[in-house]
Structures are given as structure tokens and as C-alpha cells.
Amino acid sequence: MADIWLTSLITDTPQEGFELAITLSRRGVKYTQPDGEVLHKLRPVYANDADSLTAASQVVAINFQTVAAANGYWRK
């Protein structure tokens, strides 16, 4: 991958940090399946399956741990 998509883990607010965690989660998928069309086709499958959605939320939670720690939990 030639494009630069991640230059910092620091965000202004916890919500932006949460959104960065979502980006990280999707990038983790994209490195395994770079074909955007395939990903687009898979979307309706897992977006309508409760267990798939829980699993997706779990990956976000793990990445949010990293981003939150990087930001000192936005304590100030």
C-alpha cells in the first residue's frame, strides 16, 4: 500500500479517537482483502447479522483501547 493513511494516533476528542479506531478496524480488513468491490458485496451480509456486528464492535473496542491510551484518555 503506497498511500499514507495513518500519521498519528492523537485526536482532539474521544469521539474522534473512536472514529479513528473504526478506521483502524476497517484497514485491518482491507490489508487482507484489498478489493473494494468484494468488501462492498460482503457488507450487507455482516451488517444484518447480529453476531457479525458484535464481532465488528469488538475489534473497534480493541483499537479504541490503543487510541485512548495514546491520548492519555483525553483526561485534560
Add this chain to the structure above:
Amino acid sequence: MADIWLTSLITDTPQEGFELAITLSRRGVKYTQPDGEVLHKLRPVYANDADSLTAASQVVAINFQTVAAANGYWRK
């Protein structure tokens, strides 16, 4: 998402922290499936499946780690 839903990880009590962890877990789902109606339909499925409930509780546990660390574990 234009709405602001997360401005701080700090809560007064561990119970409020736990409830914030639940909010984070649901938001993780909502970013993948923003359609509230679909989520509403899926609810009875996973809310009546033991393994789905355990998986949901696991995501809460991971997010609670983050919130608890942010709050210094409400030690004082």
C-alpha cells in the same frame, strides 16, 4: 455522523463507567449498521441467544477496561 455523543471518558462512579462502556459497545455496532430499524429487528435474535449475549458482554468488558483506566479505576 454529525452528532456529538462522546466528549469525555470520565465518569463519577464505576457504574456510570460501566454504562458508558455499554454505550461505546453499541456505538461500535451503529457505525457498521446505522439503520436503527435493522438493529431493532436484530435485537430479539441475539437477546435470546446465550452465546450472543456472552459475546456482547465481552465487548462491554473490553470497553470497560478503557473507561476504568481513564478514570484511574475510581480509586478515590
Add this chain to the structure above:
Amino acid sequence: MADIWLTSLITDTPQEGFELAITLSRRGVKYTQPDGEVLHKLRPVYANDADSLTAASQVVAINFQTVAAANGYWRK
């Protein structure tokens, strides 16, 4: 939920901390499925399934990490 069930993560002993981790795990389920009768019916299903029990033990392990860190691992 109006009731207060979590006022502190501090416990006297690691065993009490482990039991608090179990409480947290069950509460994570209860926020998703608050109907005690449904939970009661699901119990025999997952309590007799090896993989469900392992999954339940994993949630406890994650919550125990949080409680143990909160208590400085009961080092003294």
C-alpha cells in the same frame, strides 16, 4: 437501570475480585437482556455446552484484568 450495583472496584482479596469480575460479566449480559426469566431459560443451554462455558470464562478473565489492575494486584 435505577438500582445501584457497582460503587467500587476495590476488594479485600483477589478471590472477591474474581467474584466481582463474575458480577461484571453477568451485568454485561443483563444490560442487553434485562428479562430475568429469559436468562433463566438460557442457563441450562450454555451451562452444558463446553464452548459456551469457555466463552463465559473468557469474559470473566477480561473483567478480572480490570479489577486486578484497580486493586494493584493485591500485592500487599
Add this chain to the structure above:
Amino acid sequence: MADIWLTSLITDTPQEGFELAITLSRRGVKYTQPDGEVLHKLRPVYANDADSLTAASQVVAINFQTVAAANGYWRK
């Protein structure tokens, strides 16, 4: 549970710490299914299933993180 089974997370060696992590993992199961006979019957099922064994090893790994941190990773 009336019996005392966990009074400290401190162990002399990392191997004893790993074995404590196994104890914690089993106890996590036992709190959900206290009936030893049921557990005994389930054993041959998951002990012969590769994915169940991997899942069991994962719970041990999570508990070992806790025990290792408690012991300062036995650095000296």
C-alpha cells in the same frame, strides 16, 4: 462458594504463574457450571476439538497477562 481458593496472585516462578492462570480459567467455568459431574462429561468433547482447545488456551493467555503483571513479570 464458601471455599477459599485464591489468596494471592504472586507466584515464585512464571511457570507457577501460568498454572495459576489455568486455575483461574477453570474457576471461571466452574462459577457458571458448578456441577463437577457435568464438567467431567464435557471434558472429552472439547479436549478432542482443536478449536475448543485453542479457545481454552486463549482464556489461559488472558489470565496469564494478569498474573504476569501482578508479579512484575518475574523480572528478577
Add this chain to the structure above:
Amino acid sequence: MADIWLTSLITDTPQEGFELAITLSRRGVKYTQPDGEVLHKLRPVYANDADSLTAASQVVAINFQTVAAANGYWRK
């Protein structure tokens, strides 16, 4: 394995750290299944399955926690 593939967890940027996390995740697979041809055959299966992709992204997220901590979260 005789080859040297991991001499440091330090990277210049978070993106390189994320890519190292992917390498670690793949190596974790390769130690269990060293046969590159088998891995090559399995690829189309999991790269087209939404849940497999989420699971792969989760392993990357866990390894990224390690790499990010090693790098002090690239805070400066």
C-alpha cells in the same frame, strides 16, 4: 525457523507500526502452518468471508496494541 524476520518493534510511523502488526499476525499463522502453498489455497476462502476478515482484523488490532505501546504511541 532459521530466518530472522523480527529484530525490533520500533517503527518510524504509526502506519509502519500497523503494517508490522500485520506481519506479526501472519507470522502467528505461519508458525502453525508453515506450508506456503496451503496458506495460498486458504486465502480466497477467508478473504471472501466477512467474519473471517473481522477475525483477521482483530488479531491485527491485538498486535497493534503491542507495537503501539513499544513505540510510546509515536507521541512525538
Add this chain to the structure above:
Amino acid sequence: MADIWLTSLITDTPQEGFELAITLSRRGVKYTQPDGEVLHKLRPVYANDADSLTAASQVVAINFQTVAAANGYWRK
């Protein structure tokens, strides 16, 4: 288990640390299923299943977090 297999979490290099994480993951399995012959029979099953391999890599990732922290991430 009478044999001594883990006397330290400290390794010279991150790669040796990663290999120790693999050892820990296998030991976690072995404590549940000590029969080497059974494990040998299970190997071809999970070594040819993409999801099993991802799950195995995840356990390694969790154990690697522990080993890396123990070694101060081999920062110098």
C-alpha cells in the same frame, strides 16, 4: 506436570519473544489435552482451516503482549 518448561519471560530478541509466545500458546492447549497423540491427530484439521489458524494466531498475539511487556519491548 513435573517438567520445568518456563523459568523466565526474558528473551534476547523480539523474535525469540514471539517464539516464546508460541510455546505459551501450545502449553495452554497441552494443559487441557496432555495426550500428545490426540494433539498430533488434531493438527491436520486446524492447520488447514483458515479460521482455526486465525484463532491460533490470536492466542499467540495475546501471549506476545505479555512477553513483550516483560521485556520492556526490547527497546534497547
